[in-house]
Amino acid sequence: MHIGTMVWRIGDRLEVGEQLAWIREAGFTGVGFHASAGVPGHWSGIDPAACGSATRTRLRHELQGFAYRELHAPFAIELRAATLGPAMTALVPVMELAADLAVDVVTIHADFGTAQAPHAAQGASPRPPASGPMAQPNVSPSAAPAGAPRPTREPDTATASQDAAWRAAMQELDAWAGRMGTRAVLETIDGFEQVQGWGLARVGVNLDVGHMFLPSGRPRLAAAGGLGLLIRSLGTSLFHLHLHDVKDETDHIELGTGTIPFADLAAALQDTGYGHGATLEMNPDRVTPDGIRRSAAYLEGILARAASGGATPAAPGPPPVTPVGGS
Ligand SMILES: [Zn+2]
Numbered sequence: 001m002h003i004g005t006m007v008w009r010i011g012d013r014l015e016v017g018e019q020l021a022w023i024r025e026a027g028f029t030g031v032g033f034h035a036s037a038g039v040p041g042h043w044s045g046i047d048p049a050a051c052g053s054a055t056r057t058r059l060r061h062e063l064q065g066f067a068y069r070e071l072h073a074p075f076a077i078e079l080r081a082a083t084l085g086p087a088m089t090a091l092v093p094v095m096e097l098a099a100d101l102a103v104d105v106v107t108i109h110a111d112f113g114t115a116q117a118p119h120a121a122q123g124a125s126p127r128p129p130a131s132g133p134m135a136q137p138n139v140s141p142s143a144a145p146a147g148a149p150r151p152t153r154e155p156d157t158a159t160a161s162q163d164a165a166w167r168a169a170m171q172e173l174d175a176w177a178g179r180m181g182t183r184a185v186l187e188t189i190d191g192f193e194q195v196q197g198w199g200l201a202r203v204g205v206n207l208d209v210g211h212m213f214l215p216s217g218r219p220r221l222a223a224a225g226g227l228g229l230l231i232r233s234l235g236t237s238l239f240h241l242h243l244h245d246v247k248d249e250t251d252h253i254e255l256g257t258g259t260i261p262f263a264d265l266a267a268a269l270q271d272t273g274y275g276h277g278a279t280l281e282m283n284p285d286r287v288t289p290d291g292i293r294r295s296a297a298y299l300e301g302i303l304a305r306a307a308s309g310g311a312t313p314a315a316p317g318p319p320p321v322t323p324v325g326g327s
Contacts, residue, residue, distance in 0.1 A: 001269065001303060002067040002277045003296055004030025009043045009284040010292065016044050020062055026293055031063065032070035032107075032279040035094045043284070045072075046101075048093035056100040063101055068277040070240065071103040071182075079110040079186065081162040084169040091173075099180040105240050105277070106177070106184050107206050112166075112191030166194060170203050177202040185240045189217040192230075196237045204239030207231070208281070213246040213260055227261055231268035241278035243299065252283035255295035262299065266306035 005028050007019045016033065023031055034045030046059065063069050073094045079087050091108065098106050177184045178201075185206035186195060195205050212221040212230070224230035231238065244251055245258030255262065278299070282292050 001274060002030040003280065003299060004028050004032055004066065004068060004070065004277055005280040005282065005292055005296070006070075006072070007031065007033035007045065008038075008281075011284065011289040013289075014041070014044050016046060016059075017062065019044070022289065024065060026289075026296070028296065029066060030068040030070065030277045030279060031066045032072055032281075034072045034074070035097055036072075036074045046097065048097040051097065053100075056097070060101050068104045069101060070105045070107060070277065070279050071098050071101070073106060073108045075109065077108060079108055079169075081113060081165060084165055088169060088172065095176060095180050095182070098182045103182050105206070106182055107187050107240065107242075108184060110186035110188040110191065112188060112194060113162075114190045163194065167198055170195075170198050170200060174198075174200040174202045183239055187211075187242065189220055192234060192237070196234070204237045205234055206240040206242060207234065207238060208242040209260060209265060210242070210244040210246045210251045210281075213258075214249060214251060226264065228264040228268040231265060231274075232272055235272055238272070238274065239276055241276070242281050243278050243295075244281045244283075245295075250286070252281055252286060254282070254287050254291040254298075255280070256298040262302050263306070266302045269303070270306040 005023055005026075007016055007023070010019050010022050013019050013022055020031065034043075035048055036045040037047035037050065038044040051059070071094065073091060077087050077090045077094070087108075094106060094108075097103070173184050183202045183204065185204050187206040187208050188195075189208075189211055192205060195203070207230075209227065211217045212227065221227065221230060224233060243255065245253045245255050245260050247253060247258035250258075280292060280295055280299075282295065287295070
């Protein structure tokens with residue numbers, strides 16, 4: 001499994017090229033970045049509208065050394081039953097950028113409207129970020145594009161006509177991804193069975209593991225029987241992972257400092273033969289560059305233990321002396 005991290009902001013590094021250099025130097029074999037200009041002073045991405053052919057050629061070259069490249073569609077684009085058409089239109093510049101930069105996987109937020117947010121009527125819990133690792137001060141949370149009708153959320157599962165609309169749109173996205181030489185992954189906390197049911201080669205799930213441990217994701221996670229069973233049930237429809245840890249309701253923190261059972265994740269990935277990438281999504285206000293490195297090392301250690309059947313890999317150097325009599 002290739003481990004990457006997201007271009008966003010790394011410590012004080014805002015410029016995309018500087019972040020790419022840091023990511024490469026830190027030993028990551030994958031990389032993710034947003035198809036967005038970002039927020040000045042807070043985070044940076046690659047804005048398709050401000051990225052001419054010369055820049056694309058340079059970026060493509062800079063990105064060549066990575067085993068995988070992930071492009072994150074803007075947060076304002078969210079696939080929903082009622083706005084699939086406008087969202088697909090809004091994806092045009094994203095998919096073109098993906099083709100130009102030889103992107104392997106395009107992450108798109110999706111909401112199937114079947115997950116019940118238990119806190120929705122309480123107002124006590126913060127709305128979980130339908131997003132990446134930082135708040136989005138200048139991005140409307142409504143579905144894209146502006147002016148599109150806001151769907152009314154049904155209290156139960158999507159209707160048959162919605163199912164048909166989803167299937168038709170995702171078949172179109174699948175063919176489109178094929179033409180662009182990429183794959184599309186839906187970052188969602190619900191609708192997994194629907195994605196599996198489509199059986200598409202180029203449209204799958206990007207499981208943001210941390211989001212499943214927030215209030216909105218926990219009921220779905222519990223219904224699946226926990227993280228390991230969810231991963232196993234996703235099987236080959238799981239195309240990508242976003243990883244960060246969660247403590248209480250604070251997400252996008254350093255791996256190993258929260259409550260996510262990464263050993264369960266690693267065991268399930270081992271069982272299903274997962275061979276795709278995992279992008280760390282670290283909130284730069286909560287995780288230092290050293291914390292990003294530690295997160296990768298923590299994950300590698302856990303994956304190695306899972307690969308060796310759960311045994312602790314032998315440490316380098318002389319074997320430890322077994323204390324006589326135990327302790
Ligand atoms: Zn994510």
